[in-house]
Amino acid sequence: MKVLAYFRSLAGKFFRRSQVADEMDEELRSHVQHRADDLERSGMNRPEAEHQARIEFGGQERFKEECHEALGGNFIEGWINDVRYALRMLRKSPGFTLTAVVTLALAIGANAVVFAILNALILRPLNVPQPESLWAIERKASFVDPSQSYPDYLDIRERNRSFEDLAGYTADEAGLDTGQNPSSVWIALATGNYFDVLRLQPYLGRFFHASDEHGPNSAPYIVLTYAYWHTHFQDDRGVVGRVVQLNKHPYTILGVGPPGFHGTLVFFDIGVFVPMVNQEQIEGINNLNARGNRWVFMVMGHLKPGVTPAQAVADLNSIGSYFEKTYPKEDGKMEFQLARPNLYGDYLGRPLRAFMTGLMLLAGLILLAACANLGSLFAARAADRSREVALRLALGSTRRRILRQLFTEAVLISLIGGAVGLWGSVVLLRGLSVWQPVPRYPMHLAVNPDAKVYAVALLLTLASGFLFGAVPVRQVLQTSPYEVVKVGSSAAVGRRIKARDALLVLQITICGVLVTSSFVALRGLARALHSNLGFEPQKAMLLDTQLMMAGYSGDKVPAMQKRMIDAVAAIPGAQYVGLADQPPLHESWNPSNVFTDQTTDLRPVNAASEAIQYNVSPGYFQAAGTALLAGRTFTWHDDKNAPRVAVINQEFARRIFGSIDHALGAYFKLPDGTRIQVVGVVQDGKYTTITEVPHPAMFLPILQSPSSQTFLIVRSERDPQQLAAAMKSAVHELDPGLPFYIQPWHSKLETALFGERLAALSLGVLGMLGAMLSITGIFGMAAYSVSKRMKELGIRIALGARREEVLRAALGRAFQLLAFGSAAGLILGILAGRVLASMYRESSGDPLVLGSALLTMLLIGLVATWIPAQRALSIDPLILLREE
Amino acid sequence: MTDQAQLLPGTLDLLILKAVSLGPLHGYGVLLRIGQISGRALLIEQGALYPALFRLVRQGLLKASWGTSENNRRAKFYELTAAGRKRLREETEDWNRLAAAIGSALATRPEEV
Numbered sequence: 001m002k003v004l005a006y007f008r009s010l011a012g013k014f015f016r017r018s019q020v021a022d023e024m025d026e027e028l029r030s031h032v033q034h035r036a037d038d039l040e041r042s043g044m045n046r047p048e049a050e051h052q053a054r055i056e057f058g059g060q061e062r063f064k065e066e067c068h069e070a071l072g073g074n075f076i077e078g079w080i081n082d083v084r085y086a087l088r089m090l091r092k093s094p095g096f097t098l099t100a101v102v103t104l105a106l107a108i109g110a111n112a113v114v115f116a117i118l119n120a121l122i123l124r125p126l127n128v129p130q131p132e133s134l135w136a137i138e139r140k141a142s143f144v145d146p147s148q149s150y151p152d153y154l155d156i157r158e159r160n161r162s163f164e165d166l167a168g169y170t171a172d173e174a175g176l177d178t179g180q181n182p183s184s185v186w187i188a189l190a191t192g193n194y195f196d197v198l199r200l201q202p203y204l205g206r207f208f209h210a211s212d213e214h215g216p217n218s219a220p221y222i223v224l225t226y227a228y229w230h231t232h233f234q235d236d237r238g239v240v241g242r243v244v245q246l247n248k249h250p251y252t253i254l255g256v257g258p259p260g261f262h263g264t265l266v267f268f269d270i271g272v273f274v275p276m277v278n279q280e281q282i283e284g285i286n287n288l289n290a291r292g293n294r295w296v297f298m299v300m301g302h303l304k305p306g307v308t309p310a311q312a313v314a315d316l317n318s319i320g321s322y323f324e325k326t327y328p329k330e331d332g333k334m335e336f337q338l339a340r341p342n343l344y345g346d347y348l349g350r351p352l353r354a355f356m357t358g359l360m361l362l363a364g365l366i367l368l369a370a371c372a373n374l375g376s377l378f379a380a381r382a383a384d385r386s387r388e389v390a391l392r393l394a395l396g397s398t399r400r401r402i403l404r405q406l407f408t409e410a411v412l413i414s415l416i417g418g419a420v421g422l423w424g425s426v427v428l429l430r431g432l433s434v435w436q437p438v439p440r441y442p443m444h445l446a447v448n449p450d451a452k453v454y455a456v457a458l459l460l461t462l463a464s465g466f467l468f469g470a471v472p473v474r475q476v477l478q479t480s481p482y483e484v485v486k487v488g489s490s491a492a493v494g495r496r497i498k499a500r501d502a503l504l505v506l507q508i509t510i511c512g513v514l515v516t517s518s519f520v521a522l523r524g525l526a527r528a529l530h531s532n533l534g535f536e537p538q539k540a541m542l543l544d545t546q547l548m549m550a551g552y553s554g555d556k557v558p559a560m561q562k563r564m565i566d567a568v569a570a571i572p573g574a575q576y577v578g579l580a581d582q583p584p585l586h587e588s589w590n591p592s593n594v595f596t597d598q599t600t601d602l603r604p605v606n607a608a609s610e611a612i613q614y615n616v617s618p619g620y621f622q623a624a625g626t627a628l629l630a631g632r633t634f635t636w637h638d639d640k641n642a643p644r645v646a647v648i649n650q651e652f653a654r655r656i657f658g659s660i661d662h663a664l665g666a667y668f669k670l671p672d673g674t675r676i677q678v679v680g681v682v683q684d685g686k687y688t689t690i691t692e693v694p695h696p697a698m699f700l701p702i703l704q705s706p707s708s709q710t711f712l713i714v715r716s717e718r719d720p721q722q723l724a725a726a727m728k729s730a731v732h733e734l735d736p737g738l739p740f741y742i743q744p745w746h747s748k749l750e751t752a753l754f755g756e757r758l759a760a761l762s763l764g765v766l767g768m769l770g771a772m773l774s775i776t777g778i779f780g781m782a783a784y785s786v787s788k789r790m791k792e793l794g795i796r797i798a799l800g801a802r803r804e805e806v807l808r809a810a811l812g813r814a815f816q817l818l819a820f821g822s823a824a825g826l827i828l829g830i831l832a833g834r835v836l837a838s839m840y841r842e843s844s845g846d847p848l849v850l851g852s853a854l855l856t857m858l859l860i861g862l863v864a865t866w867i868p869a870q871r872a873l874s875i876d877p878l879i880l881l882r883e884e
Numbered sequence: 885m886t887d888q889a890q891l892l893p894g895t896l897d898l899l900i901l902k903a904v905s906l907g908p909l910h911g912y913g914v915l916l917r918i919g920q921i922s923g924r925a926l927l928i929e930q931g932a933l934y935p936a937l938f939r940l941v942r943q944g945l946l947k948a949s950w951g952t953s954e955n956n957r958r959a960k961f962y963e964l965t966a967a968g969r970k971r972l973r974e975e976t977e978d979w980n981r982l983a984a985a986i987g988s989a990l991a992t993r994p995e996e997v
Contacts, residue, residue, distance in 0.1 A: 023960070027911060030959045034912035036932070037955050065932035067938045379889065830944055 017121055024067055034215045079400075082408040089409060094784075095867045096381065097413065100374050103776045104106065104417025106769060107363075107370040112425040112457045113448070114363040116355045117432075119175045120266070120447040120876035124151060126342040127260045129199040135309065136300040136341035137166070139334055146345040147294040150276070150287060150330065152323065153191075156299065162312035163301040167197035170297035171263070171270065174282055175549025175739045178232075178246035184739035185228070185271040186442045188248075188263055189282065192219065192275055195257075197301050198264070203465060204229075204242035205255025207276050213511065216286055221277035222251045224258040228271035235499070246274065248551025248665065248737065249281045264300065269442040284548050284708070292330035309338045309426045355528060366769050370506055371464045373472030373776040374773050378410065380784035389476055398490055401474055402882045404642045410469025418461030422454070440544075442742060501813075504777045505821045511770035511860070512825015517832050518767040518851040521760035523849055528753060534649075534685015535584055536625025539744040540715050541723055542583065543568075543731065545740035547708040554669060557708045560735070562636070565617060567730045573718040578620030581707035582695075584687045585752040590614075594698065595669040596656060602671055609655050611648075611696040621647070623681060623713040631664050631680030638701035645701065647680040652696035676700075689751060713745070722743050771860050774821075777866035782814040786868045798877035810872035811865050818864075822857040829853060896928065896936050898979060901964065901972040910960060912961035921950060937962060944972050 032053045039049035054060075055132070070079075125131035138146045148156070148168065157166040169190040176185045188194075193205035203226055212219045222244070226234070233239050239253050246747065251274070263270035276296075280286040287293045303312055313336055320334035339546055343349035426449055433448050461482040548552075552560050561579055569577040582588070593607035618634045620787075622629075629650065638645055647670075648656075652661035660681045667675050676698075684694045716723050724742045731740060786793070795808055799808070807820070830850075903909060903917040915933055918926065940946040945968035953959040958984065 025935075026930075026958070027960045029913045030910065030953075031930070031934075031959055033957055034955060034959070035952065059928055059930035060931065063934055066935035069935070329901070616945075 007326045019070075021064075024064055027565040028057070028060060028064070046507075058283045065607065070481055073219070078404075079408065080501065082405050083328040083678065084414060085405065086409040086412045087473055090413065093359055094383075096377065100413045100781055101417045101420060103370050103374060103772055104461075105421035106412055107367040107466070108418045108460055109267055109421030109425040109428075109768060110415075110765075111363045111367055111460055112422055112453060113314065113428055114356070114359050115456050116425065116447050116449045116453045116802070117445070119358055119450070119452055120445060121343065122353055122356055123452075126264060126266070126340070128264070131301065133302045134198070134300060134341060135312070135338040135810055136298050136345045137336050138339050138345045140337055144337070144339070145300040146339070146341075146347065146348045148296045148299050149291050149294045149330070151291045152294075152301050152674045153291060153296050155323070156319055159322065160312075160315050162315045163304055164303040165193055165197045165246050166299055167191045167194040168296040168299040169194060169277065170270065170276070170295055171265075172283060173549070174247050174272070174274070175245075175546075176272065177248075177737050177738065178242075179244070182245070182550075182737045183475070184233075184546075184741070185234075185755050186269065187222075187272045187274050187282070189276045189279055190273050192277070194273065195223070199302070200258055200261060202255040203258050204237060205253070206690075207257075208254055208273075213275060215277065216288060217281050219277055220245060220251045220281075221254045221258060221275060223255050223273040224253060225257045225262050225269075225273075227262055227269065229256045232271075233771075242733075245737070246272075247282050247549050249278075258695070264298075265344060265445050266342045267445050270441070281546075284553055286460075291327055298341060298345070309403040313337055317535060339603045342862045347415060351591065355642065362766075366773065367464060368467075369503070369773050369869045371778045372469040372471075372500070372503055373507075373773060374413075375463075375468040375780075376784055377776065377780035378406075379472045379475060380780060380787045382406065382475050383784065383787045383846055386475075389539050394668065399477060403473060406472065406476065407466065407469045411465035414461050414465030414468075418464075421461075422457045425449070437754060439606065439743070440748070441864045448708065452519050455759040477494075501817060505817050505824070506783055507770070507777050508774045508821025508857075509765070509824040509828065510820060511774040512694055512822050512853070512857055513832055514770040516637075516826055516829025516849065517854050518763040519827075519849045519852045519856075520759065520846075521756075521763050523846060525753070525756055525760050525797070525819050528690045528756065529749075531686075533585070533690075533749075534626055534683055534687075536715075537749045537832070538715060540623070540625070540713055541720060541742060542639050542745050542748055543710075543714070543725065543727055543740050543742045543746040544725065545710050545738060546729075547710055550735050550738035552708060553771045558703055560704050561617065561702065561710060563734055564710070565709070565732060566713055567734055568712060571714075571716075571723070571726045571730055573716045573723065574714050575717070576622040576713075576715040578618055578623030578713050579702060580711050580713070581615040581619035581702070581709045583713065584614070584685050584692070585749060587752075589688050592698075593671050594652075594696070595671070597669060597675065599669060602669065602673060604671075607666070607671075609696050611850060613705075615707050616699045617702045620699070620713065625715065627683045629683060630660050631678070633680055634699075634701045636703070639703040642704070643677045644674055644704055646680045647674045647682055647699040648678055649682055649697040650684045651694040652698060653678075653681050655696055679814050689757070706802060709879065713785060716852060728829050771856070772820075774860050775864040778818060779859065781817070782811050782865050782868035784869075785813060786810050793872055794863075794877040795873050797875055803873060806872055806875075807869055808816060811869055813870075814865055818861045822854075822861075825857070826850070826853055841851065891936075893917070894917065896932070897940060898975045899926070899928075900933070900936055900940060901968055904962050904965050905969065905972055908961045908963040910951075910953055910961050914962065916950070940968070942948070944968075983997075 032050065033331070035047070035056060039052055039409035040046055042760065044052065057063075065078075094865055125464060126134065128134065136146050136150070138144045139148070139686035145868070150168075155165070155166045157163075160166070167190065169188045171188050171587065173184050174187045177184055191210055192210040193212040196209060197201075200207070207223055207224075208219060208221045212221060224239070229235065229239065242253050242254055243250050244253060245251070262268075274282060277288065279288060287295050303309065316336035322334060323331040337346070340349060343352055392402055393399065429447050433446050434444065436444050437443075442569055443818075547557050547560055565577050565579055568574060582590070589611050590613045592607055592613045593604055594611045595606060596608045597600055599606050599608070613620040616634070618636055618638075621633050628647075631647070633647060634645070648663060650660065653660045656668055657663035657666050661676050663681055665678065667677050679738045682699070685697070686692060687695055687697055712727075714723065714727060718726075727742055728740075793806055796806055796809060896916050899918050899922070900914055903914050903921065906917065906921075909917055911933060914937070915928060915930060918928060937946065937948075941948055941962070944965060946962045947965050949958050950958060953963045
């Protein structure tokens with residue numbers, strides 16, 4: 001309150017002691033003096049004359065105010081008075097103020113957050129020059145896909161007449177060695193013209209250009225993004241020209257990109273750009289001539305001036321028919337469309353736009369509903385204050401003045417609520433901006449609020465203030481001072497309330513649905529984390545790396561993998577160590593058709609099943625905690641010279657062989673005709689998603705089916721941090737040039753459950769907002785009905801009504817609505833839960849879920865009606881009747 | 885006081901303009917002058933004069949300056965501006981037309997209809 005007092009005195013000094021006010025005082029004093037002079041002349045003594053003169057003059061303060069108004073300078077001073085009065089009124093009813101402020105803070109905060117994300121993702125164009133004419137080319141297949149093969153890219157680039165030029169890129173991880181501490185970095189393999197097509201200028205040095213490309217591995221140059229240069233080279237301007245090792249090949253740093261540019265995907269941060277022609281050095285394969293391999297992630301360019309997107313699409317489609325004629329096997333029929341490159345084209349962009357628009361709409365509706373609820377709260381207050389209003393009207397205040405007062409109060413509340421909401425959303429957005437949802441990948445979203453977000457928040461704040469402030473206007477305009485003062489406020493609760501009732505029931509229903517669904521989601525999530533996954537993510541550490549990054553290829557790969565296993569197994573406390581090309585529930589999986597041993601025509605249609613393939617080392621199953629049901633696991637003798645063998649899961653055994661017993665020792669075939677003997681059967685697990693139906697899986701020995709992609713699994717009781725440090729130094733000793741990433745398996749799993757977690761979180765937030773709306777809605781309605789029926793309740797109490805009778809009379813309707821809405825909400829929630837169940841495999845009829853939902857709704861009702869109930873019970877009929 | 889007539893709405897401004905047109909006056913002086921020229925027939929609440937004066941100043945019809953009164957007191961004196969003089973002329977004409985019309989209407993006798 002100190003601040004408030006300071007502000008008040010400052011405002012007072014500034015406005016009231018102003019020259020105008022001083023002069024006005026002096027002039028009026030002068031008038032009274034002159035009049036007193038005259039009166040003195042007519043025989044009065046001086047004090048008597050002055051007294052008389054002042055009386056004749058009339059109410060000084062009132063005329064002064066009128067003078068201010070006549071001067072047009074009254075506004076600010078009157079407004080400050082209004083604000084001061086409003087603050088006093090708000091402090092007098094803290095329950096109301098708190099409800100209103102919290103409601104608005106949540107509603108406006110939700111809008112600000114959603115708008116900031118919408119702004120960052122969709123409204124804000126890409127951070128390159130002339131983003132409006134930059135388009136990505138997408139293939140229209142069974143789903144839209146921006147990827148192209150390199151030869152197709154070259155053909156499209158040469159044959160089209162619509163684009164100024166076309167650039168392509170793809171993202172990958174590589175090992176960067178600057179002479180000390182080699183680390184992995186996310187790179188973009190980009191065509192030579194990439195920076196020129198994007199019309200970018202380097203911050204330092206130069207970019208690579210099309211003229212630097214002279215066939216495969218001809219351009220050993222890299223360009224750093226500004227952020228990567230800043231964090232990994234400490235803004236060292238001397239980096240230009242320095243030679244570093246990228247996947248063990250020498251590359252020259254040409255320059256540094258402009259600040260803020262991190263590739264053309266808004267949510268993905270590239271660190272280093274490498275010419276695409278050097279693909280072989282980086283990825284170990286050369287796909288520059290593979291017409292059918294669409295590994296170029298995206299192709300994009302600026303349209304020529306005057307060319308419309310529709311014309312460009314027609315142009316591209318004619319190239320598509322050329323592809324169909326010339327390369328029927330690899331390309332087939334191709335149709336194209338254009339999309340913005342920043343959100344992975346329409347693949348992500350379209351659903352994201354729809355989702356964000358829907359979310360914005362929802363947030364807007366929440367704000368509107370909040371305003372409606374606060375409006376009825378305000379109406380209740382206005383009804384309480386009708387006597388005060390009547391008195392002020394009777395004393396000569398204008399209706400305009402009173403409305404201004406009410407609006408000041410409404411806008412003041414909304415400003416406080418808006419400020420709190422905006423503060424909360426800024427905190428949230430700052431957190432979101434640095435949040436890496438998947439720590440393994442350089443994904444993050446810069447959603448820091450900008451001026452646009454602040455402007456929208458302010459606009460919404462003022463609009464909502466005026467919106468709910470406007471609800472009681474008619475009430476005030478209809479106030480007749482004589483009637484109110486004469487009979488008191490006993491106007492019947494009119495039919496107008498009906499629409500509000502319906503709105504309230506709707507809100508409670510939606511709240512019920514959301515509350516039930518959030519409980520379903522939460523419970524499902526809790527169960528999912530403890531369900532049988534077919535492996536044990538607790539007490540296991542994952543080290544993942546790509547041996548390519550340190551230059552391993554061919555026979556060196558399995559040798560290094562064996563050394564890694566041995567080195568890590570030597571760590572004290574490491575119980576089991578195993579290795580796989582990828583763990584189950586990874587971001588990607590590797591399905592392959594399998595055939596029965598009798599099948600000779602190995603076309604896909606003849607496949608016996610599809611099985612997910614894992615290439616694993618000996619010791620993998622113990623390390624992963626996957627139980628062996630029959631047979632044996634692998635040894636280091638299952639190598640290239642030994643017969644091909646596999647371990648399969650129960651589902652595989654059941655589907656292909658009928659039973660585990662039949663499976664052991666039996667053979668099946670891979671699409672390339674390889675015969676493989678089943679030597680072991682392990683338990684089923686989850687491989688793609690946590691909710692999948694049992695899926696066939698096969699495990700092949702890593703020596704027979706090598707992969708440089710490496711996940712090392714270490715099972716140990718040791719403290720994870722110590723273990724991680726020990727693993728780090730063990731692998732580092734083997735090869736200081738190999739970058740890797742270590743994390744506990746269960747935290748990787750949390751990433752795998754990202755979607756489910758996000759859905760549970762969103763439902764929780766929505767449920768909270770719904771609860772907030774229901775509380776304010778019921779509170780407003782109950783408060784209104786108590787206010788309107790004060791006199792009736794007083795009479796009931798005077799006639800000896802019991803407490804519960806009073807409560808029933810005062811709040812019966814509110815409780816009716818609450819019960820009706822909750823029942824509808826729970827039923828709908830259970831139905832919605834069926835849909836959710838497919839995501840969480842959770843039955844919505846769970847008594848725990850139902851009980852919690854019911855309890856929550858009851859709690860909401862209790863919180864919402866507490867204040868009005870207290871008020872109804874504390875009515876003193878004597879005071880009330882005396883007042884009337 | 886009881887035989888004094890209530891002012892018609894809007895006529896106070898006109899009276900002030902007229903009073904000031906006869907020579908610069910301070911607020912109390914305006915009141916006295918109106919009393920004098922209306923033969924004390926009009927009731928003007930003393931305080932009500934000032935909002936009207938401020939309004940006329942804001943409209944640019946009057947201008948104000950501080951000076952010393954005949955009682956040797958500091959007072960704010962008002963005088964007409966060119967715009968004020970023009971407004972007074974127009975309003976006077978309007979008033980006369982209105983008064984004549986109302987007067988003749990009220991003077992009508994039955995046989996004249």
